[in-house]
Amino acid sequence: MTDALKPGQTIGILGGGQLGRMLAMAAARLGLQTHVYEPGANPPAAQVANRTTTAPYEDLDSLTAFAQSVDVVTYEFENVPADALDAIEAVVPIRPNRQALAVSQDRLTEKTFLTEIGLDCAPFAPVHDDATLAQAIALTGLPAILKTRRLGYDGKGQARIRETHDTTRALAEMQGAEAILEGMVAFDREISVIAARGADDTIACFEPGENVHKDGILHTTTVPADIDEALRERAFGVAGTILTALDYVGVMGVELFVVGDRLLVNEIAPRVHNSGHWTEAGAVIDQFEQHIRAVAGWPLVDPVRHSDVVMTNLIGDDVDDVAAIAAETGARLHLYGKAEARAGRKMGHVTRVLRPASDRV
Amino acid sequence: MTDALKPGQTIGILGGGQLGRMLAMAAARLGLQTHVYEPGANPPAAQVANRTTTAPYEDLDSLTAFAQSVDVVTYEFENVPADALDAIEAVVPIRPNRQALAVSQDRLTEKTFLTEIGLDCAPFAPVHDDATLAQAIALTGLPAILKTRRLGYDGKGQARIRETHDTTRALAEMQGAEAILEGMVAFDREISVIAARGADDTIACFEPGENVHKDGILHTTTVPADIDEALRERAFGVAGTILTALDYVGVMGVELFVVGDRLLVNEIAPRVHNSGHWTEAGAVIDQFEQHIRAVAGWPLVDPVRHSDVVMTNLIGDDVDDVAAIAAETGARLHLYGKAEARAGRKMGHVTRVLRPASDRV
CATH class of the missing domain: 3.30.1490.20 (ATP-grasp fold, A domain)
Structure with missing residues (x-):
């Protein structure tokens, strides 16, 4: 664990939404501290982080002070301005790296990159x-x-x-x-691979999940996806190709379209991903801890899945169903601590554990 | 869910150690806020709680203000002074209730109570x-x-x-x-049942774990315990008898000695318990969320175990092994965010997932 963070050291997190919140809790479980940087007031992540800075991404002095207070910086969203990243990177490393951010901040750059490394896209x-x-x-x-x-x-x-x-x-x-x-691709299904790459170059992929969107927002992720073993291995291969090409460290969400026996990359997200929320209820490690481990320079965990699950997002007033969901057998509820349930706002998710993984060893 | 807390409402936690910390994280996952009351400086729970009051248990004004800021109070340890409890209970309910605290604060009262309800003790x-x-x-x-x-x-x-x-x-x-x-009982083994009772009187027990102590401190909990089905059912019966007799709401740790086919109650703890830490890695719900659910008036979850596990405490400089443990396959590490590793101090625990539960349905 050369250069690995020690318990008590601090991970800076850009963005204080639900992803930052779940990252902060995973860091706490590993004895690592967190400092959240977020422009908006009352960010969900602040409720569970050691420290929060409330300032805009244009405030380079605040960003520098933030960077000086932490040992490494990660992020929960990819649209951090380049100047902000420059200010941080002058002080501490950013993981995943700048190239991953640059590629995923611009759809044209992303698609061009994916094509250049030999992957198929629409x-x-x-x-x-x-x-x-x-x-x-x-x-x-x-x-x-x-x-x-x-x-x-x-x-x-x-x-x-x-x-x-x-x-x-x-x-x-x-x-x-x-x-x-x-x-537009007439795909059979959309799957995603939550893939991680450690600072030691090891790669570990969670089982692909099958995604269904509603009104442009992820609605459900079902694991396992209805794909055969060969396609699953190829999906892992696609994710690995991307991570290696970017010299990536952290968790990435890789969305893929399945068209017959073809796999087209739809989108990559250089961070933990909504379609990986099922991992907290269905696998021996969740995507948040895996990401924190990678960012901290710790070894990855073999992300064995132990159950078949369906994750459903709770959007807007879906959260009114919380009492009923809380009473359901096998439903793991996770809420984000947001006060106001606006339309289209992600308020939480529920992962329903269906049965033990059929192919589990 | 009559009188159940709604997301955004606040649970007060007396005590800011690792148990309070893990309770605060479980509450956060359910969208509930926490306010920790702890006399000592820099309590581990403060790192993940919404709010912390640092004041002694003799400061009744601080306790009253604390109680006024929350919707229900629970605790991570049973030795809260009676005057402090009076001050709180004048404002908000305490769960588990005063009787459970009174019984478990005094070993003589506890043994007398257990005997009176027909259970065996040494x-x-x-x-x-x-x-x-x-x-x-x-x-x-x-x-x-x-x-x-x-x-x-x-x-x-x-x-x-x-x-x-x-x-x-x-x-x-x-x-x-x-x-x-x-x-002193020449017992064959010590087991513990992590039992929960909801505000609706339902009872749900986690699978008994088998405990080994070292230097008077819990060293390992192995699940399942090496006991037969009949004894397991009787252990559940013992726990249920105690919970019902106390009109208990919350999680309780019930330590039992197995002597031949007899079960003697060693000790009860009216709170989440070190011997239940394995639940976060081996069951569909952990003891912390189960306790928060009970205290919040939410329904309990059927605590199905999905894996065979061994939980090992990391005491004092055991925490020096963190790098090696982090690299172990199937080891779930949990650290408590304590800065100084003093001898005898609980710094964290590791739960090793051995295999899927053999009797899992």
Whole structure:
């Protein structure tokens, strides 16, 4: 464990949402301290972190002070501004590294990177205006999705194009932002691999989960995914290829489309991922501890799954069902400590443990 | 869930040690807030609690303010002074209740209670002086253990009497405190049942674990215990009898001696218990969440065990082995965030997952 953090040392976490909160609790279980940096007031992660700084990402003095108070910095979301990262990296390492952030902050960079390392994606092309959109459609065919290159998530900053007469409206929805057109894939299913790479280059993947979205937001993840052993191994291979190419340290969420026997990479997230929340109820280690271990320079854990599970997000007023869920046999409830249940807001999740893993040794 | 706490409401926790810390994290997972009350500086639980009051148990104003800030109070240790409990109970309910505390604060009261509800204990008798000690020995035989009636734990405040010439030394070790003599039981094994009772009177017991002590402190808990089905059911029955008799709400640790086909109650602890730490790695719910659920008036979870496990305490400089333990396959490490590893101090624990539970359905 060269350069590994010792118990009592501190991990800085950029972002104080539910992912930062669950990371902070995992760090606490390992005797590591956390310092959360978050622009918004009353962040969920602050409730369980040792320390919180409330300041914007443009406040480089606060970022420097934050960096000086910690031993390594990680993050719960990928859209941290480059200047903020520069200020931090002048003081302490950032894990996962800058390259992973740069790639995943921009959909065009991401798709280009994935293609260059030999992986399959849906057809894509950059879009600046009507002319480039027309060229892009010629490449991808229709239907397709126009997306802002940066800052989109949970279906925001996206517009579907089914017919050529949709183009003007779709382009208007980008509000002048640089965009990318992606061919819509008639996939059989979407799966994700929660993959980790340690500071010692070891790679450990959780069992792929099968995702269903609703209104552009993840609704359920079912584990195991309904795929055969060969495809599962290939999914692990895809994740490993990405992690190695990026010299990545930490947990990554890799979303894949299954189309027949093909695997197309939909999206990568250089952080713990909503589709990995099931791990806390279905595996011997959860994605949050695995990420903290990697970031702290600790060895990874073999992420054996012990149960078949379905994770369901609790969005907005889904949280009104908490009393009923709490009474369900085999349901593991996890709430994020958010006071207000706004529409579309992730309030918590529930993982239903169906049965022991059928293939468990 | 009549009178059940809602997400966002607050549980007060008396005591800020590792048990309070693990309770606070369990509460956070359920979207409940915590306020820790602890006399000592830098309590481990403060690192993950929403709020901490640092004040002595004699400071009734601070206790009242604490009680006014929370919706229910629980505790991580049973030796809370009665005046402190009075101040709190004038404002909010205490769970588990006062009777459970009164019984478990005094070994003589506890043994008398257990005997009165029809359970077996080792022979015991009160001791004030040489004369009553001689009478007590006549009842229990030798060897026997002289213990202070109050405030002893982890082997402190105890003196073994093997021969009659040990009596003067043993009595001196009580330092004038009221004492109880307990006959030493040549037990086959010590097991414990982590039992819970909900506000709706339901009872749910975790699988019994088998405990081995070292230097008077719990060393390992192995689950399952090496007992047959009939004895296991009787152990559950004993725990249920105690919980019901006390109209108990919360988790209780019930330590039992197995002597042939007899079960003798050694000790009860009206709280989460060190011998239940394995639950976080071996069962679908851990004892901390089960306790929080009970205290919050939520339904209990059926505490199905999914794996065979051994929990080992990390005491004092055992914590130097953290790097090696972190690299072990199947070892779940849990550290308590304590800065200084003093001799005899509980620094953390590790639960080694051996295999899936053999009898799992």
